Amino acid sequence: MSVGEIMVRVRYAETDRMGLLHHANYLVYFEQARTELLRSKGMTYKDLEDEGHLLVVAKLEIRYRSPAYYDDLLLIRTKQVRTTNVQIEHTYEVLRGDVLLAEGSSTLACVDRDGQLQRLPDKLTEDT
Amino acid sequence: MSVGEIMVRVRYAETDRMGLLHHANYLVYFEQARTELLRSKGMTYKDLEDEGHLLVVAKLEIRYRSPAYYDDLLLIRTKQVRTTNVQIEHTYEVLRGDVLLAEGSSTLACVDRDGQLQRLPDKLTEDT
């Protein structure tokens, strides 16, 4: 099981009228965390996509436990928890220091340029 | 149970490199749909918030079934399915014509300006 961590600083543009990180932006951080997890394994999502393996989000769950604020430095921890022939499952934790702010999970499906399901490339299934 | 529908045109800025509506933007559409559902009942979320009743997203689930594209005219259907003293649950459907593109659900919690849970105002619990 591969695990990765990134640090993200909450941008002003990502906050909302409540002064908090807007809830939709957690999904953008999750995506960035997945990207960096791949990079840490010697791949880039860009190359995957350019080779015709598109990973689309099929399912996503998130539980917001405590708010994140402007300028917070957050740790996003991602685990690739399960991989089938055509899908990858990740879990996510968002932390500020020791405080768990949010938790989530996602299922990605591998499709071709026409949106048809296809097998994940071997390099993605081998090293989970 | 209250139900509302809005039409949303997918903006160019909301698409991504795959040419699809980026998955995080569905959450923005859901939020807009909740706002308009409130408005259809004679309230505005702006007033609610200005009166000290902040509705924060506590939980969110979404299942992406089929992609939405740039310039698509989407229907977002929202139902307020359950209301407790401090929480509101909604479900969502995203449709292009007859095709169901995505489904979701969310739980909102009512907090005060300090982030403490508080009772929902009566006008929100009565008319579910």
Add this chain to the structure above:
Amino acid sequence: MSVGEIMVRVRYAETDRMGLLHHANYLVYFEQARTELLRSKGMTYKDLEDEGHLLVVAKLEIRYRSPAYYDDLLLIRTKQVRTTNVQIEHTYEVLRGDVLLAEGSSTLACVDRDGQLQRLPDKLTEDT
């Protein structure tokens, strides 16, 4: 000279910690206004792009005069003020009722899929 107007409701996700429409989102509204201006002339930007005519922003100026707030219903007025063989210039006004909130201008360049400048299609230059 073609002129178009759209109404846009400021979304919660588009506000920031100050409670205002974040300044970057005006550009998204401008883009949406250009898109609808084209549609009002019987074209869609989607078709243009699918035919290989990509309009990229080459230059943009904006003056923010007065803030826009969450849930404001704004009018975005766009004028296609000048068209050359390869460029289109627009101006923009953002109004809430009679109040001018912002003004801007942009220059779009027509490029092909490889990013090379190309002539605008006739239908874009004729009807200015």
Add this chain to the structure above:
Amino acid sequence: MSVGEIMVRVRYAETDRMGLLHHANYLVYFEQARTELLRSKGMTYKDLEDEGHLLVVAKLEIRYRSPAYYDDLLLIRTKQVRTTNVQIEHTYEVLRGDVLLAEGSSTLACVDRDGQLQRLPDKLTEDT
């Protein structure tokens, strides 16, 4: 004159249907670069704002010279070029390696919580 540089990796969510960094997101990068320039001088914009000094964008210009792509690692260089009693002017450059992709400038005005112009705090005018 103070100068600062940050590196920003283009996120998937920030790209658009053309596969490029969407033009509105450059403004978000500029804002992040200003924030980090302040931090490098021992201040945070968050504190400034919490002390009642809000910096709002009054004017902005940007020239897009060459596109930025998904996963590009960009350098954003910011200079605080001029400071008056109530305004700060910055210039910006966006580079990928040696290639200048975009240039911009902005004028920020200092306002209080009611949006009224006020003098910049001394710490912002002294160290330009």
